[in-house]
Amino acid sequence: MNDFLQDLRLYRTEICRFLGIVGMLIWAVVLLWFYVTGRVDSYIRPEYLRSLSLLAGLGLLALSVFNLRHLKSQEADGCCDHDHDHDHDHEDTSYAGNGALLGVMVIPLLVAVCVSQDRFLSAATIRNKGFSQDTKSVASRVEKEIAVPQASEEKEIFEYTLADLEKVVQRSPEGNLMLTVDQLFYTAGDAELQRVLKGQSVEAVGQVIPETEGKDSNSRLRLFILMVSCCAADAQPVSVALQFQGKPPEHKDMQWFKVSGTMLYPMENGQKQAIIKVAKMEPTKEPAGDLLY
Amino acid sequence: MLFAIESAQIHDSLYAFLSILLEGAFFIFIGTVISGFIDAYLPSSLLDRMLPKNRVLAVMVGGLLGAVLPVCECAIVPVIRRLVAKGLPLSVAITYMLAAPIINPVTMVSTFAAFSERGEAGVLVASSRALLAYGVTVVVGLIMMRVALDSVLRPQIRAAVKAKEEGREHDHAPAKGQRLVHALRVAQRDFTDVAMYFVVGVALTAFLNNVIPRNWIEPLAANDATAIPTLMSAAFILSLCSTSDAFVAASLDAFSYAAKLAFLIFGPMMDLKLVFLYSSIFKPRFVLILAGGLFILVGVVCYQWGVFDHPAAR
Numbered sequence: 001m002n003d004f005l006q007d008l009r010l011y012r013t014e015i016c017r018f019l020g021i022v023g024m025l026i027w028a029v030v031l032l033w034f035y036v037t038g039r040v041d042s043y044i045r046p047e048y049l050r051s052l053s054l055l056a057g058l059g060l061l062a063l064s065v066f067n068l069r070h071l072k073s074q075e076a077d078g079c080c081d082h083d084h085d086h087d088h089d090h091e092d093t094s095y096a097g098n099g100a101l102l103g104v105m106v107i108p109l110l111v112a113v114c115v116s117q118d119r120f121l122s123a124a125t126i127r128n129k130g131f132s133q134d135t136k137s138v139a140s141r142v143e144k145e146i147a148v149p150q151a152s153e154e155k156e157i158f159e160y161t162l163a164d165l166e167k168v169v170q171r172s173p174e175g176n177l178m179l180t181v182d183q184l185f186y187t188a189g190d191a192e193l194q195r196v197l198k199g200q201s202v203e204a205v206g207q208v209i210p211e212t213e214g215k216d217s218n219s220r221l222r223l224f225i226l227m228v229s230c231c232a233a234d235a236q237p238v239s240v241a242l243q244f245q246g247k248p249p250e251h252k253d254m255q256w257f258k259v260s261g262t263m264l265y266p267m268e269n270g271q272k273q274a275i276i277k278v279a280k281m282e283p284t285k286e287p288a289g290d291l292l293y
Numbered sequence: 294m295l296f297a298i299e300s301a302q303i304h305d306s307l308y309a310f311l312s313i314l315l316e317g318a319f320f321i322f323i324g325t326v327i328s329g330f331i332d333a334y335l336p337s338s339l340l341d342r343m344l345p346k347n348r349v350l351a352v353m354v355g356g357l358l359g360a361v362l363p364v365c366e367c368a369i370v371p372v373i374r375r376l377v378a379k380g381l382p383l384s385v386a387i388t389y390m391l392a393a394p395i396i397n398p399v400t401m402v403s404t405f406a407a408f409s410e411r412g413e414a415g416v417l418v419a420s421s422r423a424l425l426a427y428g429v430t431v432v433v434g435l436i437m438m439r440v441a442l443d444s445v446l447r448p449q450i451r452a453a454v455k456a457k458e459e460g461r462e463h464d465h466a467p468a469k470g471q472r473l474v475h476a477l478r479v480a481q482r483d484f485t486d487v488a489m490y491f492v493v494g495v496a497l498t499a500f501l502n503n504v505i506p507r508n509w510i511e512p513l514a515a516n517d518a519t520a521i522p523t524l525m526s527a528a529f530i531l532s533l534c535s536t537s538d539a540f541v542a543a544s545l546d547a548f549s550y551a552a553k554l555a556f557l558i559f560g561p562m563m564d565l566k567l568v569f570l571y572s573s574i575f576k577p578r579f580v581l582i583l584a585g586g587l588f589i590l591v592g593v594v595c596y597q598w599g600v601f602d603h604p605a606a607r
Contacts, residue, residue, distance in 0.1 A: 017478070020485040027488070031318055043312040056319035059326070060484075067481050070474045104489045108496055109314065112307040120308060122301035122503075130507035137544040230537040232312035233502055236544070 014071050016098040021071075023105045025064045030113055031057030042118035044231045045293045119290065120235070123209040123253035126224065131239045133271070135189030138227065138238055141292070142186040146179070146193070160192045162200070176203035176260045181225045182292060184263070185238045188274040194265045202276060203260040204240070205284055209253050211241060214268065221248045223259055223276070227292045235291065241275045249281060258284040302503055309499035313566075316534065317367045317495070321487055324368030328375040329480030333472045340381050348384065352434035355385035356427050359393030366394040366535055366561050367491070370570040371483045377574065378453035383442060388434030391587075394535040394561035395426040404557065407539035418539075418554070425598060426558045429590055433583075445579045447572075490573045494566030498532040501565070505530065511547055517599050520552035521592050528560030529584075535561035551599030559591040 034040040035054045044053065092098060120126060132138075146168055170178050177197075181204050187193040204223065211220035224239035226232075242248070242259060251257070261278040344351045364372060373390045377383060394400065401419050409415030442451055510527055513519040524545070533541060538560055542553045563584045571580045 017481075020481050023485050023488070024481060027318065031315065034315060040315060043308075044316045049316055052319040053315050056322045059322050060318075063322075063326070063477055063481060063484070066477050070478070101485055101489050104492055105485060108310065108492055112311045112314075115304060116308045116311055117304065118308070120305045122299050122305050124299055125302055125305040125503045128503060128506045130511075132544065134544050134546045136546075229540045230534055231316040233309035233499055234531070234533060234537070234541060236541075 012093050012095070016093045016095070017067065017071055019098045019102045021064050021067050023102045024060050024067075026106045027109065028057050028060035028064060030109060031060065039118055041289065042232070042291065045228060047293070049230070119286075120226070120232075121254060126207075126209055126226075126237050126254070127212070129235065129237055131222065131224065131237050132185075132227075135186050137236070138182045138186050142183050146183055146186075160196055162196050165193075165196055172203050172260075174201075174203075174260065176201045178203050180204060181206040181223055181240060182227065182238050184240045184274050184276070187263075188240075188265065188272050194272065197263045198265055200263050201260065201279075202263050203258065204276070205256065205258050205287060206239075207254050208242070208251055208257055210248070216243065219244050219246060219248065221251070223257070225290070225292055232291065238292075241273060242281070243275050243277045251281075256284050256286045257281050298504060306496075306500040306503050309503055310496050313495045313499060313532070314492070317491060320365050320368040321371070321491055322484065324364065324371040325483040325487060326477075326480045327364075327368075328371040328483045329476040329478070331372065331375045331379060332479045333476035335379060340376070340379060344382070344385060348382065348438055349435065351382060351385050352388050352438070353431055355388035355434060356392040356430045357396065358389045359395070359397040362393070363397035363399060364393050365397075365399075366564075366567060367570065369393050370567075370573060371487050374450065374483065374487075374574045375479075377446070378450055378457070380454065380457045382438075383440070383445060384434045384437040387437050388430045391433060391562045392426060392430040395558065396423050400535045400539075400561070403536050404539040407543040418550070418557075421554055421598065422557050425554060425591075425594055426562075429558065429587070429594060430562075432590065433587070436586075445575055447574060447576060450574055486573055487570060490569040491566060494532070494569030497569075498530065498565045501530045502532075514545075514547035514549075514552070517549055517551050517596055520548050521555045521595055521599075522588075524548055524552045524556040525559040525588060525592060528556045529564050531560070532564040532566045533560060549599060551595045554598060555591055555595035558595065559587060562591070563587050 031053050034043070035050065035057060040046075040050055040053050044050065092101075146165065165177070172178050177200055179202050184202065184204055187197055206223040206225045208221045208223055211217040211222050214220070221242040221244075222239045223242050224237040226235040227238055228235050242261075243264070258281075259276060259278055260280045261276040264275045264277055265272050266275065267273075345354060369390055373381075373386050377386045401423055404422055405415040405419040407415075408418045437445075442454060446454065507527075510523050513523040524542075528538070531538075531541070538557060542556050545553060545556070548556075568580055568584065571583070575583070
């Protein structure tokens with residue numbers, strides 16, 4: 001026992017350094033594990049941030065291995081054998097300090113890794129984030145897919161027709177136009193698309209939560225998907241309302257559904273709303289890549 | 294109670310926590326590696342030689358350093374920590390620290406893109422953001438010239454500066470063969486230090502981000518006197534990255550141009566996670582004073598700038 005305590009005193013600097021390396025190694029393993037398993041795509045924008053998470057994991061691993069190899073090497077920074085007071089930027093070699101640092105650094109991380117189901121679970125969270133009312137927020141994505149081409153000097157102004165839309169949007173075997181929730185949301189801000197889509201049978205996939213605002217809230221649900229700029233924390237729901245004849249059918253909050261019905265564009269709260277008058281609503285699997293980056 | 298928390302919301306906070314952490318890990322890592330190499334390889338005298346002798350001019354240059362040394366708000370903290378310990382004047386360091394996340398090419402291009410792709414005044418918003426941020430950071434830098442280091446820096450950092458001032462710092466310069474070991478050991482130490490503050494800040498941010506309803510802020514958009522402090526508070530809690538915050542600001546249609554600018558300027562300088570990161574360099578009291586001062590300064594400047602409010606930026 002005495003030998004052990006003596007060792008603890010003797011190798012205090014090395015043990016404290018080792019604790020820091022353990023913390024970095026845990027971060028490295030988590031980053032690399034998330035990258036290799038693809039979990040990282042449920043958290044951050046894949047295009048460029050995924051590669052940065054790989055680089056961070058590899059970098060931390062390399063730094064940990066290097067410092068582990070040089071755990072014992074002495075250099076001025078850690079020597080403490082010079083003759084002035086030690087009030088400058090030296091290594092902290094207290095077990096309590098380094099232990100607490102390691103705890104704060106890794107315990108919340110490990111808890112989150114073990115608990116997280118890689119998606120939002122609570123309807124309250126989605127509601128708190130607020131449903132976007134601004135159709136321009138999806139314009140950069142949707143305009144490439146379905147927006148009405150702008151007339152130019154070279155090209156005469158033409159009337160956009162259903163045939164034009166059908167060139168870029170497929171129909172399901174049941175004859176529904178298969179659109180995404182963000183595309184349907186966008187149409188609420190585009191008069192030409194509304195003219196073409198109003199009364200058409202459409203189909204979309206998304207998650208549902210109860211509608212809580214408006215006089216028709218008892219007969220409505222909200223179909224939404226999450227749009228992300230950088231990481232899941234900044235996710236913003238875009239949605240369309242689902243209108244039922246009476247009370248909405250049985251469902252769980254946040255459940256995924258394939259919904260089909262007729263498009264309506266009534267004026268509510270001073271602006272056009274995209275609403276699906278639901279004919280059919282069936283549970284469906286969560287699609288791969290449920291976040292819209 | 295203002296809001297009831299469900300257990301699923303705790304889960305969602307952990308999910309959001311992990312997402313910010315995965316996003317920020319690279320920037321913290323790269324910042325701490327740069328910090329290690331600065332400590333091992335950058336002679337203190339070089340800083341003295343590079344900066345203008347005139348302190349006011351040095352502060353003004355500090356505000357523009359981000360254009361040539363672009364670093365985001367997470368990565369800059371360990372770098373500044375080391376530069377201050379190496380003897381970079383505090384006034385210049387703070388000016389650089391506050392300005393760099395905004396006055397850098399990546400942020401300026403993303404601000405331009407976020408507003409332009411909505412058919413709005415991208416050039417006007419991006420240039421106003423950079424210009425006002427520069428003005429605010431230089432003012433803060435000039436004020437810092439009159440503040441004593443003892444009241445600002447954490448004792449550990451203050452001691453390193455003191456050792457440098459008293460000429461004792463050279464005792465700790467690593468031998469040539471040991472420089473790489475020293476650099477990477479310092480990088481490790483800085484990483485673990487900064488990561489600890491980052492974890493605490495991100496955990497709080499993720500939690501508040503999920504439980505505070507966004508629709509609370511919409512009724513306050515009607516006039517700048519309420520809209521500006523509201524959006525600055527939102528920026529503080531949301532703790533968005535300066536390279537992507539413009540996309541969020543651009544979508545806040547109910548708010549004026551002045552309020553959006555306040556969001557875009559205050560957020561990268563001071564947010565919840567930065568309060569904890571800054572605490573690895575500065576005394577907590579100073580961080581709180583800095584937060585309050587920036588809140589008032591940015592608010593007043595943006596309110597005045599609102600006179601030039603551009604309808605296209607709404």
